[in-house]
Amino acid sequence: MLELLRQVNEVHHDLRPDLFKPCTTKYNALQLRELLRQPNKPVFVYDDKEVLGYAFVQIEDVHDDLLLHDMRTLYIDDICVDRQAHGRHIGTHLFEHVRTYAQSIGCRAITLNVWEGNAPAMAFYRRLGMSIRKTCMEMKIEQIRI
Numbered sequence: 110m111l112e113l114l115r116q117v118n119e120v121h122h123d124l125r126p127d128l129f130k131p132c133t134t135k136y137n138a139l140q141l142r143e144l145l146r147q148p149n150k151p152v153f154v155y156d157d158k159e160v161l162g163y164a165f166v167q168i169e170d171v172h173d174d175l176l177l178h179d180m181r182t183l184y185i186d187d188i189c190v191d192r193q194a195h196g197r198h199i200g201t202h203l204f205e206h207v208r209t210y211a212q213s214i215g216c217r218a219i220t221l222n223v224w225e226g227n228a229p230a231m232a233f234y235r236r237l238g239m240s241i242r243k244t245c246m247e248m249k250i251e252q253i254r255i
Contacts, residue, residue: 110141110154110160110163111134111137111138111141112191113160113162113163113189113190113191114134114135114136114141114187114189115132115133115134116189116191116192117135117187117189118130118131118132118133118134118135119131120227121224124224124225124226124227125224125226127249135187144165149167149168150165150166150167150168150186151166151168151210152164152165152166153166153203153206153207153210155190155199155202155203160191161190161191161194161197161199162188162189162190162191162194162199162200162203163187163188163189163203164185164187164188164203164204164206164207165185165186165187165188166183166184166185166186166207166210167183167184167186168181168182168183168184168214168216169181169182169183169184169220180217180218181214181215181216181217182211182216182217182218182219182220183207183210183211183214183216183218183219183220184219184220184221185207185219185220185221186221188200188203188204188207188221190203200233201237204237207219218242219239220242221234221239222245
């Protein structure tokens with residue numbers, strides 16, 4: 110799984126080297142082990158004699174909010190298919206498993222974030238029926254060195 114995390118970071122670093130460090134992962138081995146123990150953050154793995162993909166998800170509940178209705182959503186924090194296994198529909202299988210899980214625990218929606226410029230991911234999620242919920246915008250501020 111650490112190799113897959115490295116592959117995800119490589120995609121992000123290629124898109125936004127100003128934000129993402131090269132040659133690293135979102136979690137180290139100890140953090141990953143701890144994550145796997147958290148009941149509100151299930152991890153689904155596609156295993157075909159070796160780990161070929163994963164989906165890290167997080168259950169998000171809203172209760173008694175002044176603005177929002179009470180709801181449960183499932184946030185996909187990270188999803189990856191080994192680049193050597195692309196084209197085998199593993200991502201679709203993972204996503205369908207996530208969708209089934211979300212329905213089984215009473216979620217109203219599945220959410221995730223996609224970095225601007227990641228056209229293959231956007232196309233993939235649209236094919237699965239997802240649509241844009243909101244957009245995060247930025248303005249880079251040049252730092253003046255004195």
